[in-house]
Amino acid sequence: MAYSDKVLDHYTNPRNVGALDKNSAEVGTGLVGAPECGDVMKLQIKVNPTTNIIEDAKFKTFGCGSAIASSSLATEWVKGKTVDEALGIKNTDIVKELSLPPVKIHCSVLAEDAIRAAIGDWKKKNGATQNQAQPAPVEQRA
Amino acid sequence: MKETQSKTAESQGILVVTPHKAGKTNCWSCGDMRAAQFCQQCGKVQPPAPVDYFAFFGLPYKLNVETPKLEREFYELSRHLHPDINAIKSEREQQWALEQSSHLNDAYRTLKDPIARTEYLLRLQGVQLEEQSKTATEEARRTGKIKKQVVPPGLLEEVFELNMQMEEARMNKKMGEPDRTLERQLQDARKHMEAKHDALMQELGAAWNEWDALVDRAGRGENVLEEDRLAARDKMVDILNRRNYLRNLLRDIDEVLES
Numbered sequence: 001m002a003y004s005d006k007v008l009d010h011y012t013n014p015r016n017v018g019a020l021d022k023n024s025a026e027v028g029t030g031l032v033g034a035p036e037c038g039d040v041m042k043l044q045i046k047v048n049p050t051t052n053i054i055e056d057a058k059f060k061t062f063g064c065g066s067a068i069a070s071s072s073l074a075t076e077w078v079k080g081k082t083v084d085e086a087l088g089i090k091n092t093d094i095v096k097e098l099s100l101p102p103v104k105i106h107c108s109v110l111a112e113d114a115i116r117a118a119i120g121d122w123k124k125k126n127g128a129t130q131n132q133a134q135p136a137p138v139e140q141r142a
Numbered sequence: 143m144k145e146t147q148s149k150t151a152e153s154q155g156i157l158v159v160t161p162h163k164a165g166k167t168n169c170w171s172c173g174d175m176r177a178a179q180f181c182q183q184c185g186k187v188q189p190p191a192p193v194d195y196f197a198f199f200g201l202p203y204k205l206n207v208e209t210p211k212l213e214r215e216f217y218e219l220s221r222h223l224h225p226d227i228n229a230i231k232s233e234r235e236q237q238w239a240l241e242q243s244s245h246l247n248d249a250y251r252t253l254k255d256p257i258a259r260t261e262y263l264l265r266l267q268g269v270q271l272e273e274q275s276k277t278a279t280e281e282a283r284r285t286g287k288i289k290k291q292v293v294p295p296g297l298l299e300e301v302f303e304l305n306m307q308m309e310e311a312r313m314n315k316k317m318g319e320p321d322r323t324l325e326r327q328l329q330d331a332r333k334h335m336e337a338k339h340d341a342l343m344q345e346l347g348a349a350w351n352e353w354d355a356l357v358d359r360a361g362r363g364e365n366v367l368e369e370d371r372l373a374a375r376d377k378m379v380d381i382l383n384r385r386n387y388l389r390n391l392l393r394d395i396d397e398v399l400e401s
Contacts, residue, residue, distance in 0.1 A: 033298045034275050035383035038390035040302050062305040091279065109276045116282060 003065055004099040010069035015076050018058040020044040028122025032113040034106050039063030041071050043114035045078060045086075047122055052082045059114070066104040070094050070111035083119055157203055157360035157371065167191075179242050180222040187228055190241045194266055195249035204357050205263060205350035209254055216250040257385070260346065260378055263353075267375050271382070292383050301387050304331055308398045315401065325399060332395045339388045342381060349377045 022029045033040045046056040057075035061068045078086040094108035169181035180187050228239035252258045314321045353374045360366045
């Protein structure tokens with residue numbers, strides 16, 4: 001099967017490969033897998049505690065070219081976004097950007113899972129402070 | 143009460159297959175005998191019926207299969223259905239023989255293999271093995287909750303760490319400096335994974351028995367609860383998911399150690 005140019009680009013020149021300190025309170029780690037093919041993907045984000053902006057992201061994926069490209073693209077996309085904005089990234093966006101064929105859609109699913117899992121981990125770590133930081137719900141005009 | 147009855151009937155329908163249900167028609171040629179793939183009376187090949195692999199062999203939807211018996215039936219049917227044997231028949235019969243024997247080959251190949259058989263039954267039971275991850279992701283997106291991973295996190299950690307080690311071992315080999323300590327570690331890990339794989343196969347055997355017991359109960363006309371069917375089914379899905387990781391790891395470790 002032929003890979004698209006964008007997949008090849010990310011595959012041969014993956015962005016943001018590596019690891020962040022998983023014990024840091026500012027770092028969220030997501031480790032996810034696709035049982036269909038046995039791929040594993042680790043994606044980490046470093047979040048600015050005052051702005052909630054993702055300042056850095058790293059990944060390490062063991063899987064096919066499409067899985068590597070999907071996670072590479074995911075790290076590029078989450079950087080500079082707030083945590084909530086990053087949650088808006090859908091696997092279909094990745095499919096479109098990389099022109100993934102139907103049999104490789106699960107790779108994009110894995111990347112979305114990884115983003116969600118990393119954010120989930122970060123939220124869990126910062127659960128207490130998060131709740132305080134959020135403004136109280138406005139209840140007017142009953 | 144009425145609702146429970148219909149629900150039971152529904153699940154029984156999925157569990158029970160009447161042997162030779164597929165062949166409960168008359169032979170097109172001699173018009174007489176009950177014919178399955180070929181007529182037992184005149185030996186003519188019959189038009190293919192759209193049946194699943196279990197029904198093709200007249201088997202119940204059970205996972206414990208006597209493979210020697212299956213093999214005998216496969217050869218017996220092949221003798222009647224093989225296109226070479228039907229080469230002098232009418233064009234129509236030749237076409238049927240071709241379709242029947244290709245269905246026979248697919249059915250046999252799938253049912254004789256324990257994993258392929260289990261996967262096939264799960265598909266018949268409505269499980270979309272390839273879509274699990276996507277479905278769970280869509281559910282997580284919809285509810286805003288963290289997606290439930292389909293394999294235990296502990297196993298994922300193990301898989302990830304082993305992959306890191308394998309990458310290092312590959313790199314060292316490439317540089318012409320194989321790391322013997324690392325390779326020994328991988329050998330140990332391989333043994334550990336193989337033991338896990340064996341344990342998982344035991345677990346699968348137990349899950350088969352559980353499933354087959356439900357089929358037997360349904361076959362005797364007893365009430366089988368839908369939740370019992372789903373529980374037994376999903377247990378097998380979970381086992382196969384974990385197996386995929388172990389299978390890949392074993393394959394990859396072998397590749398690293400042998401290369």
